[in-house]
Structure formats: structure tokens, C-alpha cells
Amino acid sequence: MEITQDKIMSLKEAIKRFVTDGCHISFGGFTLNRNPMAAVYEIIRQGIKNLHLYAHSNGQAVDELIGAGCVDRIEIAYGGTGRFAPTCICFKRAIQEGSLQFEDYSNYHMTLRFLAGAMGVPFLPTRSSLGTDIIEKWGFSKDVREKDPRIPNEKLKVIDNPFGTWADTPKVVLLPAINTDVTIIHVQKADIQGTLRIKGLTFADVEQAKSAKHLIVTCEDLVEKMELRDDPDQNQIPFFNVDALVHMPNGAYPTACFRYYDYDPVYLNEYREYAKSDELFKEYLDKFVFGVEDHKGLIELVGEDRIRKIKADPRTGYASNLERR
Amino acid sequence: MNNYTFREMMTIAAAREIMDGDIVFCGTGISMLAAMAAKHISAPHSVIFFETGAIDSLLEEVPLAVGDSRVMFWTSVNGGLADSFATMQNRFTGKHVVGILGAAQIDKYGNLNSTAIGDYFRPDVRFSGSGGACDVASFVNRTIIFMQQEERKFVNKLDYLTSPGYLDGPDGRKKAGLPEGGPSAVITNMAVMHFDEKTKEMYLKGYYPGITPQEVLDNMQFKVDISRAEEMSAPSEEELGILRERCDPQRLILG
Numbered sequence: 001m002e003i004t005q006d007k008i009m010s011l012k013e014a015i016k017r018f019v020t021d022g023c024h025i026s027f028g029g030f031t032l033n034r035n036p037m038a039a040v041y042e043i044i045r046q047g048i049k050n051l052h053l054y055a056h057s058n059g060q061a062v063d064e065l066i067g068a069g070c071v072d073r074i075e076i077a078y079g080g081t082g083r084f085a086p087t088c089i090c091f092k093r094a095i096q097e098g099s100l101q102f103e104d105y106s107n108y109h110m111t112l113r114f115l116a117g118a119m120g121v122p123f124l125p126t127r128s129s130l131g132t133d134i135i136e137k138w139g140f141s142k143d144v145r146e147k148d149p150r151i152p153n154e155k156l157k158v159i160d161n162p163f164g165t166w167a168d169t170p171k172v173v174l175l176p177a178i179n180t181d182v183t184i185i186h187v188q189k190a191d192i193q194g195t196l197r198i199k200g201l202t203f204a205d206v207e208q209a210k211s212a213k214h215l216i217v218t219c220e221d222l223v224e225k226m227e228l229r230d231d232p233d234q235n236q237i238p239f240f241n242v243d244a245l246v247h248m249p250n251g252a253y254p255t256a257c258f259r260y261y262d263y264d265p266v267y268l269n270e271y272r273e274y275a276k277s278d279e280l281f282k283e284y285l286d287k288f289v290f291g292v293e294d295h296k297g298l299i300e301l302v303g304e305d306r307i308r309k310i311k312a313d314p315r316t317g318y319a320s321n322l323e324r325r
Numbered sequence: 326m327n328n329y330t331f332r333e334m335m336t337i338a339a340a341r342e343i344m345d346g347d348i349v350f351c352g353t354g355i356s357m358l359a360a361m362a363a364k365h366i367s368a369p370h371s372v373i374f375f376e377t378g379a380i381d382s383l384l385e386e387v388p389l390a391v392g393d394s395r396v397m398f399w400t401s402v403n404g405g406l407a408d409s410f411a412t413m414q415n416r417f418t419g420k421h422v423v424g425i426l427g428a429a430q431i432d433k434y435g436n437l438n439s440t441a442i443g444d445y446f447r448p449d450v451r452f453s454g455s456g457g458a459c460d461v462a463s464f465v466n467r468t469i470i471f472m473q474q475e476e477r478k479f480v481n482k483l484d485y486l487t488s489p490g491y492l493d494g495p496d497g498r499k500k501a502g503l504p505e506g507g508p509s510a511v512i513t514n515m516a517v518m519h520f521d522e523k524t525k526e527m528y529l530k531g532y533y534p535g536i537t538p539q540e541v542l543d544n545m546q547f548k549v550d551i552s553r554a555e556e557m558s559a560p561s562e563e564e565l566g567i568l569r570e571r572c573d574p575q576r577l578i579l580g
Contacts, residue, residue, distance in 0.1 A: 127503065
């Protein structure tokens with residue numbers, strides 16, 4: 001939360017100031033759409049480690065951070081990027097090798113947890129997952145939970161409906177709130193004060209943004225205040241939630257940004273190959289992350305031709321007839 | 326006889342399970358295609374919606390993930406996860422939702438594993454995890470489940486129960502505190518299975534042309550009743566035409 005200060009800054013500065021070793025963090029977007037990838041690559045470049053990551057289905061951002069060794073613990077509903085990687089490859093390997101501590105939830109669970117954090121309540125109830133192993137099996141050890149005051153001692157709780165049989169509901173699952181140290185989202189438009197406009201699906205970005213102690217925003221277009229106040233019904237997040245605002249065109253690349261560009265199938269297919277072993281992934285990082293100065297450098301490396309191919313069709317919001325095999 | 330693949334037959338078999346007026350919750354891949362095919366063939370008033378919050382997407386092109394921008398184009402409402410899961414948990418709208426799911430393992434009560442094979446903490450194979458699948462399976466009236474017909478997938482005991490079917494039998498959901506509902510059909514590359522009204526156990530409802538009931542049984546660990554099974558009709562020219570030309574002309578999902 002930040003009202004008065006000028007919050008427009010470079011991505012390097014935003015990451016340096018708000019993302020620290022061991023911090024609790026979440027990223028906006030969903031699978032292969034609107035992941036704040038420029039910020040993810042900058043975190044990797046700055047060598048920030050031991051992150052505690054909260055994810056619903058954050059796909060690409062999550063996998064690259066795990067592959068780069070930035071993540072110690074993850075609370076997650078779904079590690080996949082659709083057809084490009086039905087199970088995220090670095091995520092899969094890390095769990096199979098035992099190098100990542102994990103806690104499984106469902107997408108609604110994680111959404112409710114962010115919402116609880118945004119609302120300032122300790123938990124929210126749902127009927128989802130009663131009778132399943134999501135309730136029975138807990139990933140984090142008791143020790144890990146008790147040592148970190150930022151996570152509760154229980155994964156979740158099942159209780160009898162305190163209102164009896166009200167709403168024909170005998171039992172509910174209580175999901176503990178998440179309040180991250182920092183959340184990073186990528187949006188289509190921000191004004192210079194920090195009011196935000198997301199086009200297309202918001203996923204759980206609004207809940208995630210509002211559950212964070214600090215919010216970093218990267219945006220495609222940074223506009224004057226008048227432009228977003230002309231049609232405020234289209235805006236989702238008020239300026240005072242935002243701590244750092246970074247103008248970052250193509251900031252979600254190689255994931256999609258509705259009405260601006262599509263995901264890059266060439267990049268995501270290549271990524272899948274690089275992700276198959278630690279050696280290859282090191283090559284990937286050396287070339288695409290450490291081998292460039294910043295996100296603009298990555299876009300230049302990929303080349304105009306590919307960026308042109310994924311440019312959104314103004315009618316549909318994605319690159320119509322894009323070759324996606 | 327038409328030339329068609331088992332993948333096309335599966336898609337059409339699932340499309341035939343969708344009723345006009347259903348609100349269809351779609352995952353990625355073949356489930357989207359089945360919902361698209363149903364809408365074009367037999368259920369024009371069905372509504373396709375995604376856990377990401379897109380409602381009644383036009384789907385001019387096939388999305389490769391439920392977060393694909395292709396689900397956001399020409400919708401009734403573009404919302405978010407909080408809305409979409411609430412729609413399914415909601416006691417009025419949830420009753421009209423049919424969910425389409427897939428998994429790595431299924432048991433005779435239609436419980437699903439999409440999390441891990443082997444030990445949960447140090448698995449032989451780790452999968453994506455629930456995503457929205459557990460939520461859908463918990464909330465909605467009917468689910469349609471896509472599976473490959475293989476012994477290692479139709480198992481006596483799941484390695485991890487991600488999404489609830491009928492849990493341990495006829496009273497399973499009630500005892501656990503879940504809403505009524507549960508799986509209605511399992512669509513494989515060989516056959517379609519339904520669930521017995523009394524026992525809630527899976528039984529063979531129909532098998533594809535060229536497949537025998539015994540072949541289906543040979544590809545599962547547990548046995549199912551085959552006495553009610555009938556050979557299904559092959560996809561018609563019309564069904565295949567719509568599937569190939571209108572739903573997946575690039576064959577991104579059909580292969």
C-alpha cells in the first residue's frame with residue numbers, strides 16, 4: 001500500500017526493493033496467460049532464492065522460477081501450461097527428486113485463500129474437497145509450519161457447519177488466508193497514479209493483488225490519469241494498493257496478454273525441450289535470461305518476426321490463425 | 326463404414342452425453358472439443374464455461390489451455406476464478422453444471438487421481454494436481470470423465486484421491502458432507518461406462534464398433550458389469566464433419 005510517493009520505477013529497482021531472499025510471493029496470470037514474465041526473469045537475474053511461492057495455476061512463471069532454483073516451498077493447485085506442458089516440467093522434476101517442499105490445494109481453495117487475505121479474515125469456508133486426500137495428506141512438516149510465523153500451523157480444517165443444517169450443508173472446509181510479502185501482476189493499462197485496468201479474464205489477480213503487503217505492477221501501457229478515469233467501471237484495482245509501477249511492454253511474453261499479443265508457441269515449445277534436464281535448463285537460462293540485459297533484450301533476441309506473428313488481432317484479442325503446433 | 330480415429334469417437338461419445346441446456350464446465354484438450362462438438366451437433370443451447378471465468382465463449386479457435394485468450398473472445402461475461410467456482414458451488418446454478426474431467430487414475434466409484442503416482446511425498450510420477458478438478462467434482466450434479474482404457478489407469482486403489490466421485494459407495498458423498506451429484510459417465514478410447522444407480526459402481530454401458538466387452542475388461546484392474554453393454558453407433562458423417570471442420574480444423578487436439 002502506497003498513497004503519496006511516486007511509484008513509477010524501473011523493474012530492476014522494483015524487484016530489488018520488494019523481493020527479498022525467503023520472501024512469501026505470488027504471481028498473477030494463469031497457465032500461459034498474463035504471467036508477469038519480465039519480473040520473473042529479473043528475479044532470476046538478481047539471484048533471489050528461497051522463495052515461498054503461492055500459486056493457483058500460474059504455469060510458466062512458476063516453472064521457470066523452480067527451474068532456476070529460486071523456490072524452496074510452494075503451495076499450489078495446478079502446475080501446468082495446457083498443451084505445451086500438461087504438467088510443468090521443472091515442477092514435476094523438482095517434486096520427483098524431492099528438492100521442492102509442496103502443499104497441494106485446489107484452484108478454488110487458493111482463490112479463497114487470497115480472497116480471505118484481501119478481506120482481512122483468517123479463513124474462508126467451502127464444500128470443495130471433502131473426502132479427498134487434499135484434506136488427508138499434508139506436504140509441509142509440522143516443524144516447517146511452526147517455525148515460519150507467516151504460515152498457519154494447519155494446512156486446513158474441516159468443521160461441522162456451526163449453523164446446524166443451514167443451507168443444507170453439514171460440513172465445511174476452512175482455508176487459511178494468504179497474505180504475501182509481495183505479489184507481482186502484469187496488466188494491460190495503468191495510469192501514472194497506479195489505477196489498474198485488466199482486459200479479458202482477471203483470473204485471481206485482484207484477490208492476489210489485494211492480499212499482498214506490497215504490490216508490484218508491470219503494464220503494457222502507462223497512461224495519463226484522465227484516460228482511465230473516463231471509464232472507471234473498467235478498472236479493478238485502485239492506485240493505493242500499488243507500491244511499484246513499471247512500464248513494461250511485452251511484460252507477459254512468452255505468455256499471452258489479451259488484446260495485445262498471444263503466447264509464443266515457438267518459445268513455449270523450445271522451453272519444453274530445454275526444461276527436460278538441469279544441463280539443458282542451464283543453457284536456456286544462460287541464453288535467454290542471463291544472456292540478455294533486460295526484458296527488452298529478450299524481445300530483441302527473439303526477433304521482430306516472431307513478435308509480429310503473435311500480435312493480437314484487434315477483432316479477437318489474440319493472434320488469429322497463429323501456427324500453434 | 327466411416328474412417329475415424331478412436332480419439333474422434335471419444336469426442337463424439339462425450340458430446341452425446343451433453344444435454345441441451347447443460348452448462349458445461351470444460352478443462353483443456355479433448356473436453357473442450359467435446360463441448361464444442363455438442364454445441365454444434367445436439368445441444369445448441371448448452372453453455373461452455375471455464376474455471377478461469379469465461380462464460381459462453383464463442384471459441385472461434387480451439388484454446389490450448391483454459392487460460393488461453395481464445396476463451397475470452399465474444400463471451401457473455403469475462404470474470405475470474407472466484408466467480409466461476411461460486412457458480413458451481415451455488416445451490417441454484419450448480420445443479421445445471423456438467424463438468425468434464427480427465428485423470429491419471431480412476432477407481433470403480435469414479436474417484437480420480439491427477440496428483441501423483443507412487444508415494445505422495447516422493448512420487449514416481451508427479452502430475453499437475455487438482456487445478457479446478459476437485460472443486461468441480463465436489464460441487465456439480467454430473468461429471469463426464471475422459472480416460473485412456475489401460476490397466477494402470479483403472480485401478481483397485483488410487484495412489485492419491487484428488488477429486489471425489491462416489492468416494493466409498495452409495496452413501497460416500499453424504500457421509501463426507503459433499504453435495505449430491507457425482508460422476509455420470511466415463512469415456513475411454515474403447516467404451517463408455519456409467520454408474521449403477523444403487524451401488525454407484527461403474528458398469529459398461531457401450532463399446533465402440535470393433536471393440537469387445539472382454540477387451541475393455543482386459544484393460545482394467547477391477548471388473549465391471551458388462552451385462553447391460555451394447556455396441557455403440559459409429560460417428561456419423563455429419564458428426565465427423567462438424568468435429569473436423571468446425572471444431573478443430575488445425576487438428577491441434579485431434580492429432
